[in-house]
Amino acid sequence: MTKPYNGKSRASGRVTLAAVAARAGVATMTASRAISQPELVSPMLRSRVELAVEELGYVPNRAARALASSRSNVIVVLVPSLSNAVFTAVLQGIQDALDPYGYQILIGNTRYSDAEEEKLLNVYMQSNPDGILLSGMSHSKGVQKMLDTSRTPVVSMMDLSADPAQLSVGFSQVQAGYTMARYLIDKGYKRIGFMGAQLDERTIKRAEGYRKAMEEAGLADPKLELMVADPSTIALGAELVGRMLAVAPDLDAIFCCNDDLAHGAIYQCQRRGINVPEQLAICGFNDLPASAWMNPSVTTIGTPRYRVGFEAASLLRSVIRGEQPPATQIDLGFTLMARESA
Numbered sequence: 001m002t003k004p005y006n007g008k009s010r011a012s013g014r015v016t017l018a019a020v021a022a023r024a025g026v027a028t029m030t031a032s033r034a035i036s037q038p039e040l041v042s043p044m045l046r047s048r049v050e051l052a053v054e055e056l057g058y059v060p061n062r063a064a065r066a067l068a069s070s071r072s073n074v075i076v077v078l079v080p081s082l083s084n085a086v087f088t089a090v091l092q093g094i095q096d097a098l099d100p101y102g103y104q105i106l107i108g109n110t111r112y113s114d115a116e117e118e119k120l121l122n123v124y125m126q127s128n129p130d131g132i133l134l135s136g137m138s139h140s141k142g143v144q145k146m147l148d149t150s151r152t153p154v155v156s157m158m159d160l161s162a163d164p165a166q167l168s169v170g171f172s173q174v175q176a177g178y179t180m181a182r183y184l185i186d187k188g189y190k191r192i193g194f195m196g197a198q199l200d201e202r203t204i205k206r207a208e209g210y211r212k213a214m215e216e217a218g219l220a221d222p223k224l225e226l227m228v229a230d231p232s233t234i235a236l237g238a239e240l241v242g243r244m245l246a247v248a249p250d251l252d253a254i255f256c257c258n259d260d261l262a263h264g265a266i267y268q269c270q271r272r273g274i275n276v277p278e279q280l281a282i283c284g285f286n287d288l289p290a291s292a293w294m295n296p297s298v299t300t301i302g303t304p305r306y307r308v309g310f311e312a313a314s315l316l317r318s319v320i321r322g323e324q325p326p327a328t329q330i331d332l333g334f335t336l337m338a339r340e341s342a
Contacts, residue, residue: 015058023052035060036073036102074104075316076129078120080112080136080200086286086305087135090157093309094133101317103130112200112231114140121146131316137161137168138201153319157312158202160329167319169312169330173202176301176334177209180255180283183299183336185217189253189281193224195240195265196257197232203257206285210255223248232257237264238271241282251280253342259284259291262298266341281342287335296340304332 021031026045034041034049041049052058077094079087091107098105106127108120118140121132125146132147132154139147147154154167161168184192194210196203207227214220226244230236237260245251256262262284269276276282276296284291287302311330318325 015056017058017060020049020052020056020058023056024048036071038102039100072128072130073102074106074127074129075131075133075313076106076108076121076124076127077133078108078110078117078135080110082107082109085288086303089305090135090309093306093311094313095309097310097313098317103317110135112198114143118142118146125150125152130320131155133157133312133316136201137166153316155312155316155319157308159205160331164328167315167325167328169315169332170308171303171332171334173205174209174212176285176303177206177255178213179209179334179336180206180285180301181210181213183338184253184255184281184283184342185213185219187253187281187342189342190219191221191224191248191250191252192219193226193244193248193251193254194257195237195244195254195261196225196227197230197236197240197261198257199227199229203227206257221248224251232260234260234264234267237261238268239264241265241268242272253277253281254283256282256284259286259288259298259300262300262341263290263294266294266296266298277340277342283342287337291337292339294341298337299339299342300337302335302337304334307332 017031018028021028024031026049030041030045031049034046038046075098079090081087095105106124108124110117110120121143129152132152134154134156135158137156137159156166156168158170159168159173160170181192192214194207196207211220226240237256240261241254244254254265256265262282265282266276269280274280284298284300287300291298291300311332315325315330
């Protein structure tokens with residue numbers, strides 16, 4: 001007695017695309033398009049295919065699809081942290097931009113390490129990704145070589161490239177650092193310190209902007225800068241403000257490279273009975289949600305983190321589709337959030 005056909009391939013035991021098409025009452029090509037490029041199929045047909053996929057438990061064979069179409073529907077995303085609220089917002093923007101089009105996202109956490117970024121990219125390139133989203137502009141020679149020899153389109157996030165041929169979405173980290181320092185100078189502060197941690201390229205560029213503003217105003221003093229490679233935390237901010245005041249007790253303001261350090265600095269000032277901002281102004285960067293609710297609330301730079309992810313992913317998708325982007329660099333700008341701490 002012949003067993004009824006259950007939609008599975010005898011060779012692999014997998015439910016086939018042909019079975020999904022038969023269940024949905026559409027051509028195999030239509031079923032394939034509904035799964036891989038749903039925007040090209042009418043809502044009615046798409047819903048029938050989606051129902052068939054659910055009923056049969058169909059799992060697409062992405063390796064076979066990639067061989068057949070030279071497309072993998074995989075996007076590689078490398079960020080330096082999965083716990084930092086800055087990059088969780090970026091990732092949310094990326095996901096919202098790509099999910100409607102059936103892309104699978106391979107997320108790698110580089111931990112601010114060039115070696116880790118190179119290792120992850122080497123592994124992920126084996127999935128033949130359709131595109132790559134990277135954080136920042138600076139990469140190791142190994143990573144740069146992989147990118148240069150690959151035809152895979154790449155979009156860099158969180159900063160803007162000086163190379164017009166390089167796709168990037170973000171804002172000028174240097175200009176943002178300059179803007180915050182200039183704000184403090186214009187408020188009348190003269191002994192303005194810079195407190196940096198992690199020492200990733202974004203911190204270095206913010207310090208560059210701070211330094212430029214201080215030099216223009218004739219206020220530059222190397223003793224006012226404290227830069228450490230330790231991971232940025234609230235506790236580190238509390239520690240560093242103590243170290244800065246020990247070296248320069250006449251400080252009247254501190255520009256912290258991020259809000260975590262600024263929060264810690266404010267807590268430490270409160271422990272020591274130092275009034276903020278009357279005795280010492282404290283500023284941050286990134287405008288994390290807690291900054292508006294600190295007491296005093298933190299003057300900081302608001303950054304468009306979600307939009308960076310969304311626009312970068314959208315730009316990458318348009319390039320993958322062979323479209324000419326309206327611009328290779330998309331400047332989303334930043335916002336000075338003037339609050340009580342300065």
